Amino acid sequence: MLTIGDFASLGRVSVRMLRHYDSIGLLPPAAVDPHSGYRYYTAAQLGRLNRVIALKELGLTLAQVRAILDEAVDLVELRGMLRLRRAQLAAQVAADTARLSSVEARLHMIETEGRMTSQDVVLKQVPSIRVAELSAVARSYEPADIGPVLTPLYPELFRRLEAAGVNPAGPAVAWYDQAVDGDGVVVHAGVGIEGSRQAVGGITVVELPAITAATTIHHGPMDTADRSLQVLARWIEENDWRTDGYARELYVEYWPEEADKGVTELQLPVRRA
Known part of the structure; x- marks a missing residue:
């Protein structure tokens, strides 16, 4: 048999924890020396200890763990739990990572306030363009919600265009609309094409209308675009214009794997106040 110290080491727990488990009847030792009071365990008890730790990691109380184990949870059930x-924790990590990215982007925007001025903004007429596009719905206009929805659309869009034998004409573009039911934002991923096609291999073809837009060049990943949009907002206010929808994003030079080197023209539709 194993001493309590050896059993603790093999189970990767503390001796104090084992004593507590014994006191509440969760994992009593296999034997106790009647003279010294030393506790002894068997190697077979490591299986129960592993289940105790695993169930604790699920967020259960020790009382709940004891009740479950006393009902003899089998290996299949435990594996499923x-x-x-694991899936819940992975989702939590992903959500926390997205929140961290959003906080970092906001912090960077605050730190760079004043470095970009309204002199970086150009008012221009953006001509209409025929584009092939795919769309999906994002929960909000926040970068953390937009990115995971928008990014996968482009590989699928280009795959379908290639299968249809259609060559893109010009850089990729993204634009946004409020969802019809008001819940979320419709995300459009598009690229210009030549000709007057109405449909391409299951891809929608639309005519993006000409707009008057306040434009600026954003350098870097799109999750930091808020600082450039802030510059556009300042220019619009200073020059008595009003926004007229979400900004279009024209990806002059942008690859997701090299987002830090990205060059994107933000085109914010405007109208006179």
Whole structure:
């Protein structure tokens, strides 16, 4: 048999924890020396200890763990519970990562306030363009919600265009609309094409209308575009214009794997106040 110290080491827990588990009847030792009071365990008890730790990691109380183990949870059930918890934790990590990215972007925007001025803004007429596009709905206009929805659309768009034998004409463009039911934002990923096609291999073809836009060049990843939009907002206010929808994003030079080197023209539709 194993001493409590050896059993603790093999189970990667503390001796204090084992004593507590014994006191509440969760994992009593296999034997106790009647003279010294030393606790002894068997190697087979490591299986129960592993289940105790695993169930604790699921967020259960020790009382709940004891109740479950006393009902003899089998390996298949335990594996299923752990896989569910793993999925929950992965989702939580992804959400926390997205929030961290958003906070960092906001912090960077605050730190760079004043470095870009309204002199970086150009008012121009953006001509209409025929584009092939795919769309999806994002929860909000926040970068953390837009990016995961928009980014996968482009590989699929170009795959379909290639299958249809259609060559893109010009850089990619993204634009946004409020969802019809008001819940979320419709995200459009498009690229210019030549000719008057109405449909291409299951891809929608639309005519993006000409607009009057306040434009600026954004350098870097799109999750930091808020600082450039802030510059556009300042220019619009200073020059008595009003926004007329979401900004279009013309990807002059942009690759997701090299987002830090991205060059994007932000085109914010405007009208006279």
